[in-house]
Amino acid sequence: MRAFALVAAVAPLVRAFSDSHPLVAWSTESTWSLNVDSTGMQSADSVAAQLSSAPGLCDHDSIFVIHYPGLHVSDLQLLPTSSEFSSAITKAPSSALVPHLVAPSSHLAQLPSNISTLCNAPLGSSLAPRTPGKHIVHFRLKPIQSVSNGSARRAEVAETTARLARELAQHPSHLAVLVGTRAPAPNAKQGLFHRYQFLTPGVITVLLVVLGVLVPFLLFGVSTIATIKSPLTGESFKPVTAQKKNQ
Ligand SMILES: *[C@@H]1O[C@H](CO)[C@@H](O)[C@H](O)[C@H]1NC(C)=O
Numbered sequence: 001m002r003a004f005a006l007v008a009a010v011a012p013l014v015r016a017f018s019d020s021h022p023l024v025a026w027s028t029e030s031t032w033s034l035n036v037d038s039t040g041m042q043s044a045d046s047v048a049a050q051l052s053s054a055p056g057l058c059d060h061d062s063i064f065v066i067h068y069p070g071l072h073v074s075d076l077q078l079l080p081t082s083s084e085f086s087s088a089i090t091k092a093p094s095s096a097l098v099p100h101l102v103a104p105s106s107h108l109a110q111l112p113s114n115i116s117t118l119c120n121a122p123l124g125s126s127l128a129p130r131t132p133g134k135h136i137v138h139f140r141l142k143p144i145q146s147v148s149n150g151s152a153r154r155a156e157v158a159e160t161t162a163r164l165a166r167e168l169a170q171h172p173s174h175l176a177v178l179v180g181t182r183a184p185a186p187n188a189k190q191g192l193f194h195r196y197q198f199l200t201p202g203v204i205t206v207l208l209v210v211l212g213v214l215v216p217f218l219l220f221g222v223s224t225i226a227t228i229k230s231p232l233t234g235e236s237f238k239p240v241t242a243q244k245k246n247q
């Protein structure tokens with residue numbers, strides 16, 4: 001019963017870990033800065049609040065909030081440092097990375113319209129440069145297609161992010177917020193492992209915790225049972241020779 005309760009307690013944690021995605025923000029303006037805790041799991045609500053109150057937010061001519069369905073922090077870590085996307089971030093006067101944002105899909109949906117209200121700028125959905133004047137853009141990249149092939153996935157993410165970096169480079173003054181969101185529901189052809197993304201770093205952590213807590217717990221239980229039973233088994237398994245001597 002207790003083991004079952006433990007598993008039940010861990011299950012929401014597994015969901016939270018598998019629904020964690022990265023957020024990377026970079027700006028052409030050195031007046032902008034985002035002070036976020038980039039360690040461990042961060043709540044999307046608190047990061048949205050930090051983004052909305054960041055100094056210099058409305059100094060940008062263009063602010064892009066870009067959703068990338070299926071993106072995990074490992075996808076960004078696997079990008080070569082020489083990639084157009086990585087160098088755009090490295091060259092930016094200010095940038096910030098939150099590797100594990102919990103459930104950004106639902107919590108960051110309102111962010112572009114909130115920024116639009118805050119900065120009193122119209123909200124659009126095109127990356128193409130516009131006529132002068134501030135504008136906020138909410139853009140959704142095509143979801144990651146290559147879910148099962150690591151090298152194809154790397155190539156796809158490198159290609160998509162490079163294209164994004166080239167588009168954004170056309171805007172001299174911009175803030176870009178790229179956030180990974182939940183992958184679209186997989187179709188029936190895909191297997192269990194793709195559907196649940198079993199081997200994300202978060203899930204591996206949970207497995208280690210379960211192995212570290214549950215297994216010693218079970219072993220302890222087994223050894224307790226063994227101590228209780230041992231006097232009885234000791235009785236019934238007295239050496240036959242000893243019994244014969246007593247008779
Ligand atoms: C957007 O603004 C509303 C109202 O001010 C607030 O309740 C909500 O938390 C904000 N959400 C984000 C993602 O900024």
Ligand SMILES: *[C@@H]1O[C@H](CO)[C@@H](O)[C@H](O)[C@H]1NC(C)=O
Pocket residue numbers: 149150151152
């Ligand atoms: C994975 O993708 C690469 C490059 O797109 C391709 O050459 C390779 O055959 C694919 N491997 C599998 C197992 O599908």
